Structures are given as C-alpha cells and as structure tokens.
Amino acid sequence: MIYIVSFFRRIKFKSAFNFSFIIALGSLVVTRQLDTAIFTLTTSVFIFQFVSKLVNWWDRSKKTDLPCPMCSYEHSVLLYPSKKKPSDKNSLGSYACSSFDHGKYPDIRFCPICKNGFLSHLISKDRNDVINSGFKMYESVIDSTYIENIKSRYKTYENIIQKYNPYFKNKNILEIGSYYGVFINEVQSIAKSFTGIEPSTHGCKYIKDKYPHINVINSNLENAIANNLLENKKFDTIVLWDVIEHLSSPIDTLRSLNKFLNNGGHVIFSTINIESTFSIVLGPFWPWFMDMHYYYFSDRGYVDMLHRSGYVIKAHHHFKYFVSIAYFVQKITSLIFGIQLSNKNLLSKLNMSIPIQLGDTVLVIGKKEMLSN
Numbered sequence: 035m036i037y038i039v040s041f042f043r044r045i046k047f048k049s050a051f052n053f054s055f056i057i058a059l060g061s062l063v064v065t066r067q068l069d070t071a072i073f074t075l076t077t078s079v080f081i082f083q084f085v086s087k088l089v090n091w092w093d094r095s096k097k098t099d100l101p102c103p104m105c106s107y108e109h110s111v112l113l114y115p116s117k118k119k120p121s122d123k124n125s126l127g128s129y130a131c132s133s134f135d136h137g138k139y140p141d142i143r144f145c146p147i148c149k150n151g152f153l154s155h156l157i158s159k160d161r162n163d164v165i166n167s168g169f170k171m172y173e174s175v176i177d178s179t180y181i182e183n184i185k186s187r188y189k190t191y192e193n194i195i196q197k198y199n200p201y202f203k204n205k206n207i208l209e210i211g212s213y214y215g216v217f218i219n220e221v222q223s224i225a226k227s228f229t230g231i232e233p234s235t236h237g238c239k240y241i242k243d244k245y246p247h248i249n250v251i252n253s254n255l256e257n258a259i260a261n262n263l264l265e266n267k268k269f270d271t272i273v274l275w276d277v278i279e280h281l282s283s284p285i286d287t288l289r290s291l292n293k294f295l296n297n298g299g300h301v302i303f304s305t306i307n308i309e310s311t312f313s314i315v316l317g318p319f320w321p322w323f324m325d326m327h328y329y330y331f332s333d334r335g336y337v338d339m340l341h342r343s344g345y346v347i348k349a350h351h352h353f354k355y356f357v358s359i360a361y362f363v364q365k366i367t368s369l370i371f372g373i374q375l376s377n378k379n380l381l382s383k384l385n386m387s388i389p390i391q392l393g394d395t396v397l398v399i400g401k402k403e404m405l406s407n
C-alpha cells in the first residue's frame with residue numbers, strides 16, 4: 035500500500051502528463067481513435083493530479099512529530115521503509131562515488147510541504163554518530179572503480195563546461211569535493227584560478243600527482259572554513275558536483291559559501307531529483323536511494339534552499355552524463371541481479387562512453403543575492 039501512496043506523493047503536472055501520455059498512446063493503439071486518445075490523456079492527467087492532491091492533503095493531516103530537517107515542518111511521513119538488514123553494516127565502499135550498495139538504505143522520509151526526501155538518520159538520536167562516521171569514511175575512501183572509468187567522466191564535464199562556459203572561462207573557481215579531479219581535468223585550461231577542497235586523502239594525492247600546479251586542500255569544508263584554509267579568498271564561481279545530497283546541512287553549507295563569493299558570483303551544483311518521472315517509476319528501487327545520500331531534492335526543494343541561503347535561482351536544467359558501457363553493465367547487473375561483475379575484464383572490451391539522460395539529475399545555478407542595507 036505504501037508504495038502506491040508514495041507513487042502519488044511525488045506526482046506533479048509533468049510526471050502526470052508523462053504517465054497519461056503513455057496510457058493515451060496505448061488507447062490509440064487499441065481503439066485507433068484520436069478523440070478517444072485525447073480524452074484519455076486529459077482525463078488521466080486530471081486523475082493523477084487529483085489523487086496526488088488527495089494524498090498530500092492526507093499526509094498534511096497526519097501528526098508524526100518527526101520534523102523535516104530542510105523546512106522544519108513538524109510532521110514528515112514515511113516514503114519507503116528501510117531495506118537494510120541488521121547485518122548490513124556500512125563499509126568504506128558504501129561511501130564511494132561509484133558505490134554498488136544500492137537499496138540498502140535506512141527509512142526514507144518525505145516532507146509533504148517542501149516535498150524533499152531525506153534519510154531518517156538525520157532526525158534520529160544517532161544523527162551525530164552517523165554524520166561523524168560518514169566524515170571518516172569520506173577521508174579514507176579509495177574508489178578504484180571510479181578511476182578505472184574516469185575517461186568517460188571527463189566527457190560529462192567537457193559537455194557541462196561547453197554549455198555553461200561563461201561561468202568558468204577566466205573565472206576564479208572553488209570546487210567543493212574535487213574527488214579524483216575530473217572537473218579539474220576539463221576546466222584547468224580556461225579558469226583564471228582554481229582551488230579545490232577534497233576530504234579523501236587518496237583523491238587529493240591522485241590530483242596532486244596528476245595536476246601538480248593545482249591547489250587542492252585535503253580537508254572537509256567545515257574544517258577548511260574553521261581553520262581559515264581558504265585565507266579569506268573570494269571566488270567568482272563555486273561548484274559542488276554531486277555533493278549537496280551528501281551534506282548534513284546543505285543550507286548552512288550554502289550560507290557559508292556565500293561569504294566566499296564575489297558580488298554577482300554564482301554557486302553551481304548538480305544533484306538528483308526525487309520528483310523525476312524515472313524516480314517515481316522505479317519507486318523504492320531508484321538506484322540513488324542509498325546510505326550516503328542524506329537528501330533527495332524536489333524542484334521546489336532546491337529553489338527554496340538557494341533562496342534561504344542568500345541566492346536567487348538563475349537556472350535549473352537536466353543534464354546528460356557519460357559512463358563507460360562497462361560501468362553501465364555493472365550497474366544494471368548489480369541493481370537487477372545483485373551481482374558485481376569484474377570491471378577490469380569488462381572495460382577491456384566495453385570501454386566506449388555512452389550518454390545517459392534519464393531526467394533524474396539536475397544542474398542548478400544560483401546567483402549571490404545583493405543584500406540591501
């Protein structure tokens with residue numbers, strides 16, 4: 035039952051239209067009558083949205099006293115119950131970017147007001163322990179699968195930099211979470227200056243060996259700010275690629291970063307979208323539901339988050355990312371059959387990159403708001 039209710043919890047006009055379009059197409063094939071298909075389409079869009087509103091109204095009437103950590107609404111609801119067994123302990127691999135630990139998540143909760151999803155850890159009594167152990171895992175992570183597939187990842191950023199060139203060309207750039215330097219590889223030749231912050235010791239060493247002229251600070255952001263490791267520098271563009279959903283308090287982080295931006299500067303981040311049609315279709319099997327992702331943003335969620343941390347939203351777009359065919363095959367077999375294939379054998383045969391655009395990843399640009407006082 036909860037899976038059906040949670041399906042409608044995230045329905046918006048766009049997903050209602052997508053589902054209705056498929057149903058209408060089915061009716062066109064069966065009846066071969068265009069007017070019946072159009073009637074089916076409009077009626078179906080209405081029904082999807084009506085049920086979604088009904089579920090939202092029902093959710094808002096519940097008193098759970100389990101607050102949403104993003105908007106502080108007091109009564110979040112359960113989106114999907116935990117699929118973790120007591121024996122499923124977090125390992126270093128769970129915190130690697132290319133983790134195959136899909137589906138082993140704690141309870142995922144949902145806020146009926148801001149429509150964001152989040153892990154139940156964030157409002158539990160062991161919140162601090164979970165966050166601190168996450169910090170330690172990020173420091174120690176070694177992600178060999180990522181390095182083996184790194185060439186296809188360069189293409190993702192080559193594409194982004196081409197499309198959003200004015201935000202990078204001749205700009206002073208700060209990157210939070212440089213990991214193994216895929217963005218550095220593409221942006222270094224056009225940036226005016228570049229500074230990276232990366233908690234993984236292995237990632238930092240990899241970057242320092244490969245790009246010795248690049249300044250990367252081996253630290254988490256909180257520590258870098260507390261110890262003034264950025265030395266009051268100001269930047270034109272701050273980027274966080276696939277980082278914001280891993281943070282325990284993304285609003286606080288964006289507020290801290292605001293101080294490091296020049297007037298008119300931009301923050302750019304990529305993240306996953308819980309309201310995408312693909313995410314709704316896969317329900318609890320959406321591969322991004324995992325331990326290391328604390329937040330699952332809605333469209334409204336990241337707009338509100340930017341606004342509350344001192345930015346105006348400039349754009350939010352879906353974007354395509356590239357993966358090697360070998361990595362794609364590995365992900366699919368891991369998701370469907372729970373089998374982890376050897377990457378090295380696959381890579382020798384399937385090292386070509388393919389673009390993936392499922393509509394569940396989004397790139398968001400916020401501009402520093404000019405405060406009048």
Ligand SMILES: [Zn+2]
Pocket residue numbers: 102103104105106107145146147148149150
């Ligand atoms: Zn909320």
